[in-house]
Amino acid sequence: MATRPGADADRAPGRLAALLASxxxxxxxxxxxxxxxxxxxVSVLTFWVLNLIPGNAAQQLLGPEATPEQVRTLEQQLGLDQPGYVRYLGWLGSAVTGDLGTSLVSGQPVTSQIGERLAVSGELVGLAFVVSLGLAIPVALLAAYxxxxxxxxxxxxxSITGLSVANYVLALLLVLLFAVELALFPAIGFxxxxxxxxxxxxxMALPVAAIAFPLFCFYTRFLRGDLVDQLQGEDYVTTARAKGIGPGQVLLRHAFRNSSFGLITVVGLNLGTLIGGTVIVEQIFALPGIGQLMLQAINTRDFVVVQACVLVFAIVAVLANLLADLLYAVLDPRIRYGSR
Structure with missing residues (x-):
């Protein structure tokens, strides 16, 4: 049956409306x-905390030998003499349009500075997640079997040993063993x-290992414990076994499916801790990521850069939790119609 020319175009708004209403x-x-x-x-709290820190970029740039008049002059040039609420509202108005301001130290746009370093931090976090989950899931399944x-x-x-060691301590141990003693990987550089x-x-091998190993230990212990609880205390497992389903299928098709909800929640909530560890690890291995940029900005009192970095971290955490919610809906379509 022939369709009228333009019929697909006529139906497009209806399809879009149906998609938006889904x-x-x-x-x-x-x-x-x-x-x-x-x-x-997050932006208000960060701005308030940063303004409680003694000193500012003008003092850092001029050094301890600068006179009060020189400091005041540079503060006026940088706009640091304005009241805090004026500076915050000005920053917020620009941030809404995608302009995160200009670095007080380098004079470069903060957006471009973060854009240059975002790929490094993104790769570090992405590889750490892939490695930790890729190892934790099969290990937990085998342990719970x-x-x-x-x-x-x-x-x-x-797992208990890995959870007892902070990632920055692990990073230093990895450098000592694999970079200094065995000379298998570089200690710094990217x-x-x-x-x-x-x-x-x-x-990236050592930085990823420093972040991924504690995550692997945490995910393994959590998932293994939840799987064992599912297998030993849930009625649906008993019913599946009564139907003659093998233990391997019960573990994968039933217990793991339900335990994956808890794992997704933990992964989403764990992102804040991961970002905090990334900041320190990037500094240890001299990786040119956002974490290193933020630490350098803190040392120079470049609060515009610090504010922007914290905002980017907060956006990533929010998006991670949104992705977790969407994964819930994929695993169980009934969630889409709930009140969550």
Whole structure:
């Protein structure tokens, strides 16, 4: 049957309206609206805390030998003599349009500085997530398959040990062992992907390991414990076994599916801790990421850069939790119609 020319174009607005009215779109819209006051609160709190820190960029730039008159003159040039609420409202008005201000120290746009470093931090966080989850899920499944056996005990021992070591301490130990003693990986430095894929992975191996190993230990212990609880105390597991379903299928198709909800929640909530660890690890390994940029800005009292970095971290955390909500809806479509 022939369709009238332009019929698809006529139906396009209806399809768009149906898409926007779908449960998934409503879920995304609700979460984005909730993110607005969260980001606003983060920006206000960050600005207030930064203004409590003694000193400013003018004093840092001129040094301890500068006279009070020189400091006041530079403060006027940088706009630091204005009241705090005036400076915040001016920054907020520009941030809404995508302009995060200009660095007080370098004079460069903050947006371009963050854009240059975002790829490094993004790669570090992404690889750490992939490695930690890629190892934690199979290890937890194998440990929960036969709890109390040797593999389960060893995996739990490794997990407890890894959770007892801070990532910055682990980073220093990795440098001492693999960079200094064995000389297998570089202690500092970064090779961009555009130059060499192998060189990039080689330079990122130790930083990724320093972040991924504690995450792997945490995810393994959490998922293994939840799987064991599902297998030993849930009626649906007993019913599945009564139907003759094998233990492997019960573990993968039933227990793991339900435990994945808890794992997604933990991963989403754990992102804040991951970002905090990234800041320190980037400094230790001299990676040109956002974390290193923020620490340098704190040392120079470049509060415009610090404010922008904190806002970017907050946006990433909000988006991670939004992604977790969407994954809930994918795993269980009934969630889309709930009141969450």
């Amino acid at each position: 449960p998934g779109a409503r879920l995304v819209g609700k979460r984005l609206l909730m993110a607005v006051p969260i980001l606003l609160g 036969k709890p109390g056996r040797m593999f389960d005990r060893v995996s739990m021992l490794v 090779v961009p992907l555009s130059e060499s894929v192998a060189g990039n992975l080689h330079s």
